[in-house]
Amino acid sequence: MTRKVDADFPKDHAPDVQRMSAKLAAAILIDGVIDASWLFIVAVGLTLVFGVLNILNFAHGSLFAVGAYAAASAVGWYYGGEVGPPFLGYLLMLGAALAVALILGPLLERGVLRFFYRRDEVVLVLVTYALFLILEDATKLIWGAESYYASEPYALLGNVAFFGLSYVGYDFALIGLAVVTGVLLWFGLNRTVTGKIVLAVIHDRDISRAMGVNVNRVFAFALTLGVFLAALGGAFTAPKISVQPGIGITVILLSFAVVVIGGLGSVEGAAIAALFVGFARAAAIHLVPWAELFIVYLVMALVLAFRPEGLFRRASARKI
Amino acid sequence: MTGVVGTLAAAAIAYAALALAGYAAPNWLVPVATLAFSKGLVALGIVALMRGGLVSFGQGTFYCAGAYAAGMAMRSFGISDATLLVALGAIAGLILGLIIGPLLAGYRGIFFATLTLALSMIVYGILNKTYSLGGSDGLNLHAPSFFGYHPAGSESAGYALFLFTGLVTVIAAALCRVHFDSVRGLLSHAARDNEIRVEYLGASVRWVNGINFVIAAVLGGVGGALSALSLGHIDPDFAFWTTSGEFVFLAILSGYVSVTAVFIAAILVELVRSFSSQYFPNTWQGALGIFLLLIILFLPGGLGSLSLRLRPIRAKPSRAESENLK
Numbered sequence A: 001m002t003r004k005v006d007a008d009f010p011k012d013h014a015p016d017v018q019r020m021s022a023k024l025a026a027a028i029l030i031d032g033v034i035d036a037s038w039l040f041i042v043a044v045g046l047t048l049v050f051g052v053l054n055i056l057n058f059a060h061g062s063l064f065a066v067g068a069y070a071a072a073s074a075v076g077w078y079y080g081g082e083v084g085p086p087f088l089g090y091l092l093m094l095g096a097a098l099a100v101a102l103i104l105g106p107l108l109e110r111g112v113l114r115f116f117y118r119r120d121e122v123v124l125v126l127v128t129y130a131l132f133l134i135l136e137d138a139t140k141l142i143w144g145a146e147s148y149y150a151s152e153p154y155a156l157l158g159n160v161a162f163f164g165l166s167y168v169g170y171d172f173a174l175i176g177l178a179v180v181t182g183v184l185l186w187f188g189l190n191r192t193v194t195g196k197i198v199l200a201v202i203h204d205r206d207i208s209r210a211m212g213v214n215v216n217r218v219f220a221f222a223l224t225l226g227v228f229l230a231a232l233g234g235a236f237t238a239p240k241i242s243v244q245p246g247i248g249i250t251v252i253l254l255s256f257a258v259v260v261i262g263g264l265g266s267v268e269g270a271a272i273a274a275l276f277v278g279f280a281r282a283a284a285i286h287l288v289p290w291a292e293l294f295i296v297y298l299v300m301a302l303v304l305a306f307r308p309e310g311l312f313r314r315a316s317a318r319k320i
Numbered sequence B: 001m002t003g004v005v006g007t008l009a010a011a012a013i014a015y016a017a018l019a020l021a022g023y024a025a026p027n028w029l030v031p032v033a034t035l036a037f038s039k040g041l042v043a044l045g046i047v048a049l050m051r052g053g054l055v056s057f058g059q060g061t062f063y064c065a066g067a068y069a070a071g072m073a074m075r076s077f078g079i080s081d082a083t084l085l086v087a088l089g090a091i092a093g094l095i096l097g098l099i100i101g102p103l104l105a106g107y108r109g110i111f112f113a114t115l116t117l118a119l120s121m122i123v124y125g126i127l128n129k130t131y132s133l134g135g136s137d138g139l140n141l142h143a144p145s146f147f148g149y150h151p152a153g154s155e156s157a158g159y160a161l162f163l164f165t166g167l168v169t170v171i172a173a174a175l176c177r178v179h180f181d182s183v184r185g186l187l188s189h190a191a192r193d194n195e196i197r198v199e200y201l202g203a204s205v206r207w208v209n210g211i212n213f214v215i216a217a218v219l220g221g222v223g224g225a226l227s228a229l230s231l232g233h234i235d236p237d238f239a240f241w242t243t244s245g246e247f248v249f250l251a252i253l254s255g256y257v258s259v260t261a262v263f264i265a266a267i268l269v270e271l272v273r274s275f276s277s278q279y280f281p282n283t284w285q286g287a288l289g290i291f292l293l294l295i296i297l298f299l300p301g302g303l304g305s306l307s308l309r310l311r312p313i314r315a316k317p318s319r320a321e322s323e324n325l326k
Helices: A021-053 A060-080 A088-111 A121-143 A169-191 A193-203 A205-210 A215-240 A247-262 A267-287 A295-306 B002-024 B029-051 B060-077 B082-104 B109-129 B154-181 B183-193 B195-200 B205-231 B241-254 B259-279 B284-298 B305-310 B319-324
Strands: A159-162 A165-168
Touching (some): A021 A060, A021 A169, A021 A193, A021 A215, A021 A247, A021 A267, A060 A121, A060 A215, A060 A247, A088 A215, A121 A247, A121 B109, A121 B241, A121 B284, A159 A169, A169 A267, A193 A205, A193 A215, A205 A215, A247 A267, A247 A295, A247 B109, A267 A295, B002 B154, B029 B060, B029 B154, B029 B183, B029 B241, B060 B109, B060 B205, B060 B241, B082 B109, B082 B205, B109 B241, B154 B183, B154 B205, B183 B195, B183 B205, B195 B205, B241 B284, B259 B284
Antiparallel strands (some): A159 A165
């Protein structure tokens, strides 16, 4: 039983579940977690970049798109010519994301963003908005306006039955990838020297500089890591969707919501919020389909109304 | 009071010049300018907010509200008088602003920006699914009348709408100038610099920002109604975040020093858009992005800050004023 590749974003329907509410709940739960997995990978990159550089990166969605395009091209080439064993395709997708990060990360940081570091947060959002516009057109110039499909890796892992519902194995692998990403990131930040330096810069960049930390290098590193996470999310979502212009917009709006709900700069917050948003979307799709377009923003507005700093961010003192 | 009188006189002269220019201008330019003024009004609202240090990424909410208020009044009640329709747009913006304003009063910086963005996306989502309001296709509108005058032929209709939009624009711009130069308007600058200091001096930042927000909401509604009339069509894209992003772009491009700069920027952008979408349809967005980067990098105060540089030496900007621009 194969699932059709949806032209829209990964929203996992299981039309046969409507009869039993237990089944429905299970479906919402599983769909929500699957949705949350790629969302977490993307959003945690966004939140990390915000934590370190204090930039809410609007171009993050375009970087997701670039990752998706790069992976789709690579996958198309690999499976089209039967170059090697099928399972190495996953490694290729990882490589595509890494390549995107290593090219675009330093380029954006050294080439553009460093000229704006001292500016106001809101102005920085505009700078990345400009980057977003530029990247959107650049991807259209490179990959054209047609859709790319890279469904081979999606079918490779077969199907899994769960509570009597059939799921594609790849989706569960994606959950695994999100967990691994989260654990590695947590470990890297909290248990390694580089990570501690990054945390120090997040805490106070001026003091870090005074203590001899090369803050500019940390900025470049953090941005590259952020680009990698965006591209990784894109690369591993690519097999589930049709890669076409405009996917970056959906992603940036969703991951904005995740990051703001979780609290800007918080990794744990991004994880919890990704689940929140995943469940909200899955519940909307199964129960009130017409609300799918805005349920996420509704959740975000509600959370912000009660916790203006998001779920996991400590309120900061106002400086006089 | 000479400041107020001077502003009003300048507005009257500007309007006369505008009417003449519109009469002499080539036919294709008139609708472009009409739409530019309508959008400029919305951007002027963001400028009002920006003076207090807030940037709204969701002015599409009010733009859309104004457009739909005018559109529904025309379709459901057969109202075709432009003045009445624009007044309804303004009222829609006002009501929505009064509801949303207090909710957002405690937010600053990116939180304010993202929340306004979220609200506009909620409006967008709801409108897309509201089939009685045309759903995602939107609704078509017919040409408005002006104080009982029904222009015949598309050319005179276009010119009449231009004159009307110009009049609304000039009045709104003059009122904004008067407000910006008033004590309450100037408090916005102080609030942007240091809220706590302003509070200790006895003024209410909440009140200052609240008034700016309502002004922006009303201007958004007026701009939306005028855009609806000049486009002859309304759809949920009025509330989409790219529409709001365009208004922010205009506001950044013009800066908050000069009110006139907003409309010059609006016309410039609208011209660039119509040319580049004709000659380079696939790269104009990117060109806009590069343009925006260059403006932020080299002209952080926007186009309007050029007027400060051009001023004769005796009217040099005060230190506070030029500090503000950094």
